[in-house]
Amino acid sequence: MGPYSSLRILTPRGAVEAKRPAKGVRRAIDWGSLAPLRIRARMVAEGVWAGAHRSARKGAGVEFGGHRAYTPGDDLRHLDVRSLLRHDHLLVRQFETETDRALRLVVDASASMGYRGSRAPGAKLAWAALVAAALARVAVKSGDPIGLSFIAGSKDALGVPVRGGREVFERIVDALEGQSAEGDAMKDIAVLDEAVGAIARSARRGSVVVILSDLLDLPPQAPQRIGAISTRGCVVVVVQTLDPDEADFPFKETVRLKSLEGDVVVETDEAARDRYLAALAAEQRRWREELVARGAKFLTMTTDRDPVAAVRAIVEATL
Amino acid sequence: MSFLTVLALGIAVLVVAPYLAHRLRRRRADERPFAPARLVPPTPPKARRRSRLEDRTLFAIRAASIVALALLGASPLVRCSRLALSRGGASVAVAIVLDDSMSMRAKDGGDKSRFARAKKGAEEVLASLREGDAAAIVLAGAPARVGLAATTDISAARAALEGVMESDRATDLEGALAIARTLVGELPQIDRRIILLSDLADGNPDGPPLGEGGDGRVPLWLAMPELAKGGGADCGILSADRAGNRTRVRFACSSPSAAEGREVQIKDGEKVVGSAPLPQTALGEAIVTITADDTRELFATLTGTDAIASDDRALVVVESGPAALAVVGDRTDDELMTGGAPVVEQALAALQIDMAVRPIPQAPDRREDTQPFAAMIADDPPGFTPEQRHALAAFVDRGGVLVLALGRRAAAAPLGATFEPFLKNAVSWGPTPSQGADPSSGSPIIGEGAASLGDLAPKGRATLAPDDVNAFEPVLKWTDGAPLVARLARGRGEVWVTTLPFSVESSDFPLRPGFLSLLDAIVTSAKERSAPVRGDVGAPWAFAGARRVEVEGPLGRMTPARDDGVLRIVPTLIGPYRLTVDGVEELRVAAPPAREIDLRPRAVVPSATSSSLGGGVSVVDVSWAIALALLALVAAEIVVRSLTRPRREPA
Numbered sequence: 001m002g003p004y005s006s007l008r009i010l011t012p013r014g015a016v017e018a019k020r021p022a023k024g025v026r027r028a029i030d031w032g033s034l035a036p037l038r039i040r041a042r043m044v045a046e047g048v049w050a051g052a053h054r055s056a057r058k059g060a061g062v063e064f065g066g067h068r069a070y071t072p073g074d075d076l077r078h079l080d081v082r083s084l085l086r087h088d089h090l091l092v093r094q095f096e097t098e099t100d101r102a103l104r105l106v107v108d109a110s111a112s113m114g115y116r117g118s119r120a121p122g123a124k125l126a127w128a129a130l131v132a133a134a135l136a137r138v139a140v141k142s143g144d145p146i147g148l149s150f151i152a153g154s155k156d157a158l159g160v161p162v163r164g165g166r167e168v169f170e171r172i173v174d175a176l177e178g179q180s181a182e183g184d185a186m187k188d189i190a191v192l193d194e195a196v197g198a199i200a201r202s203a204r205r206g207s208v209v210v211i212l213s214d215l216l217d218l219p220p221q222a223p224q225r226i227g228a229i230s231t232r233g234c235v236v237v238v239v240q241t242l243d244p245d246e247a248d249f250p251f252k253e254t255v256r257l258k259s260l261e262g263d264v265v266v267e268t269d270e271a272a273r274d275r276y277l278a279a280l281a282a283e284q285r286r287w288r289e290e291l292v293a294r295g296a297k298f299l300t301m302t303t304d305r306d307p308v309a310a311v312r313a314i315v316e317a318t319l
Numbered sequence: 320m321s322f323l324t325v326l327a328l329g330i331a332v333l334v335v336a337p338y339l340a341h342r343l344r345r346r347r348a349d350e351r352p353f354a355p356a357r358l359v360p361p362t363p364p365k366a367r368r369r370s371r372l373e374d375r376t377l378f379a380i381r382a383a384s385i386v387a388l389a390l391l392g393a394s395p396l397v398r399c400s401r402l403a404l405s406r407g408g409a410s411v412a413v414a415i416v417l418d419d420s421m422s423m424r425a426k427d428g429g430d431k432s433r434f435a436r437a438k439k440g441a442e443e444v445l446a447s448l449r450e451g452d453a454a455a456i457v458l459a460g461a462p463a464r465v466g467l468a469a470t471t472d473i474s475a476a477r478a479a480l481e482g483v484m485e486s487d488r489a490t491d492l493e494g495a496l497a498i499a500r501t502l503v504g505e506l507p508q509i510d511r512r513i514i515l516l517s518d519l520a521d522g523n524p525d526g527p528p529l530g531e532g533g534d535g536r537v538p539l540w541l542a543m544p545e546l547a548k549g550g551g552a553d554c555g556i557l558s559a560d561r562a563g564n565r566t567r568v569r570f571a572c573s574s575p576s577a578a579e580g581r582e583v584q585i586k587d588g589e590k591v592v593g594s595a596p597l598p599q600t601a602l603g604e605a606i607v608t609i610t611a612d613d614t615r616e617l618f619a620t621l622t623g624t625d626a627i628a629s630d631d632r633a634l635v636v637v638e639s640g641p642a643a644l645a646v647v648g649d650r651t652d653d654e655l656m657t658g659g660a661p662v663v664e665q666a667l668a669a670l671q672i673d674m675a676v677r678p679i680p681q682a683p684d685r686r687e688d689t690q691p692f693a694a695m696i697a698d699d700p701p702g703f704t705p706e707q708r709h710a711l712a713a714f715v716d717r718g719g720v721l722v723l724a725l726g727r728r729a730a731a732a733p734l735g736a737t738f739e740p741f742l743k744n745a746v747s748w749g750p751t752p753s754q755g756a757d758p759s760s761g762s763p764i765i766g767e768g769a770a771s772l773g774d775l776a777p778k779g780r781a782t783l784a785p786d787d788v789n790a791f792e793p794v795l796k797w798t799d800g801a802p803l804v805a806r807l808a809r810g811r812g813e814v815w816v817t818t819l820p821f822s823v824e825s826s827d828f829p830l831r832p833g834f835l836s837l838l839d840a841i842v843t844s845a846k847e848r849s850a851p852v853r854g855d856v857g858a859p860w861a862f863a864g865a866r867r868v869e870v871e872g873p874l875g876r877m878t879p880a881r882d883d884g885v886l887r888i889v890p891t892l893i894g895p896y897r898l899t900v901d902g903v904e905e906l907r908v909a910a911p912p913a914r915e916i917d918l919r920p921r922a923v924v925p926s927a928t929s930s931s932l933g934g935g936v937s938v939v940d941v942s943w944a945i946a947l948a949l950l951a952l953v954a955a956e957i958v959v960r961s962l963t964r965p966r967r968e969p970a
Contacts, residue, residue, distance in 0.1 A: 112354035113354075115352060115353070115354045124354075214354060214355075216354045216355045216357075216358075217354065243354075245353075246353070246354060246355050249359075253349075255349055255350075255351050256349065256350040256351065257350075257351055257352075257353035257356040257359055258350055258351070258352055258353065258356060259352075259353065259354060259355075259356035259357055260352050260353075260354050261354070262357065264356045264357045265350070265356070266356050266357075266359045266360075266361045267361055267362075268359050268360065268361055268362045269362055271362045272359055272360045272361070272362045275360045276355075276358055276359045276360065279358040279359075279360070280355060280358055283358065
């Protein structure tokens, strides 16, 4: 539309007036050099190992997977009677099961994810969207069903329910492109529950849950809520997505820093750098301890990292 | 209070404007979004401190700019205490008499010496001159001399004044004022003045008031009378002579009380090898017994402090009296005629020369025997033996003055006795066709005395060979053109020849006033050529005949000046001077004259202090200086702002 605020279009059915959205209604994602998402995601996925993965989970299934020593509580139906009779050893027969591991992507679209520092290729949300799309592409290649949900973000942009097939990638990309960084997840735990609670309730055992968030403005209960998913048999990988400026605090002069969520305004200078980095490390340590204790994985990445390497690291973390 | 004053004060009030602006300006740092802001600790103290410092610098500069602006507006009102002539509309011719004598070294309790203050005053007077004004500079340190002839180029006068330095000379105010009157007396400017910048301490406090006796056409203005009110007490060492283990230190004090509690010490480096209290007298001497090695260089110093420090220390030299003058002649003849000392000795006594006159019966035949003498007068010598000729030639070559008064005996020299190498041919004696000298042929060194030599009633005269006549420079001639007095430069010395002896039996020559003039010229020449170990500071040392002279003075190497073909050095500072004259090393000492230590001022005529000639307050336009300062402040603000501007972080 260029500089026009409105445009009248003559159609066979009459004149239609197209209006430009008012300023401030929606804050589009600063894609930077990460656009276009669809093509970039395909390229990233090409660079990642995209073969079918076998479930490492052993248990109920049809294909024999070997023996292991019996431990009290094992299902006696799997007790290898022949081994007991011949060798007087209590062994349990194991079976491998090839599962379709649903990939549940959770992308933080709160206002803080719209930040882009001086050295980043794009906003945090843009980078997270690229990684999420690339993961979706990898999952599509593997034939796994994929779902997408957002923490905060635009109310107009809806998530994608778990679906299989090739068209789900297109829907996920459309949903990511239609998202914008807005909302405050800090104030209301319901915002987090809306995205994570549904997964905790509906995700089947073995599902892979990848959460892309800066974890900076989530409520204090967030680690427990997210870790709870892991205890239900899902593989949870939490990727803390930070801008390079957030990771190393490059400010030299006196600046007034205003948080994107909440009303925190701080006047500071480079003297605060060490204390800031210590506080950030403490925050990350808290997240890691909470998540790892519940079997989840915790990764920290900055948006200047190569998306291919990032996706590969996430995929490896899910194995 | 004029309108301009009110306006200037009004602008000055604006100095509070930058203060208010700085107070009101809430310097806030750039606000930036930053998601983890809640993790960032605030550091306001440091930031605010830096901000305050930056603000303070800027505030100071801006406030100073406002003040400069106010001063710029009020600059015609600024009055500075500076010396300036009071003048009408006509151009002015001034002769600045600047006293650079030793007494001007006194500091009178302040940081600056009298000389420095006087020089500053002279600079201010020059600054007050306008186009078309003429200025001359006369220096009153003895001998009084012209620092700069009258010129309308004021920048040249400033440059000349810049080159004037302090010295230890005596004071010659009368001479300086006479020179100043001469310099500006004939200038076309109607308004002519002499500006005297002196402490008036010329050692003659009871003399007639300075400025008295002038013709009134060139009034005298004592521009800085405060220089003469300093008073002060001073003691100085005039000489320090050593004989064996005794050192005789002559000293002078401005008053007997100035010597109270002080003593003289003889030092070998920093080690004191002898000391004695200073007698409480204005002029006296102290004998100090020392035990130092003869070869060591010793200095005599006065303990305590006084107005002038430079005269409190002097090199100790081996005692030596002033150079002597020898009169070689047969005393018996003259004594018979006059009944007393020979007439030449009486004439020398009448001249009151500062030299000892020693009669000797015959010319010395050893070189060392000539050492005590600066001049030797041989009256009617019957030639010289080879040994005598050799010794006399060496005497003349080293700077002695030999006078040969040729007479009857010269023409009857015994075998082997000649006047070589001074006269290459024999001398004859005979009747004279002329009865006296031609006054018009007299050299300026004889002066008006030549007129008295017109009739000498000679009973004969010596005649020189034409070759010898041509070799000598005639000083006075007979009326027939033959030389009566002639001289010849040889080495560093001179040979004078007269064709009449100094005997009243032969002529009336020694009875004429012109004879005294001749002797005075001879003695002056001898003094100039002699090398006394100690001489008055300011008195020139001439090295006639010397080809190369190197001088190491108290302030380092000095370059001799050549005047009339003679190398000269003027010792302007007290202290030892190490000379190398044609490869021969000498040590000379410049000593202060006793009268210069008398700091009592001399009176001046009352009109010299009249405020109608000038004063110490003047309206001075300082706009240019303030404008420059304002420009500098603006530049400083730009620099400070560029240095303190926060670096913009790339987005």
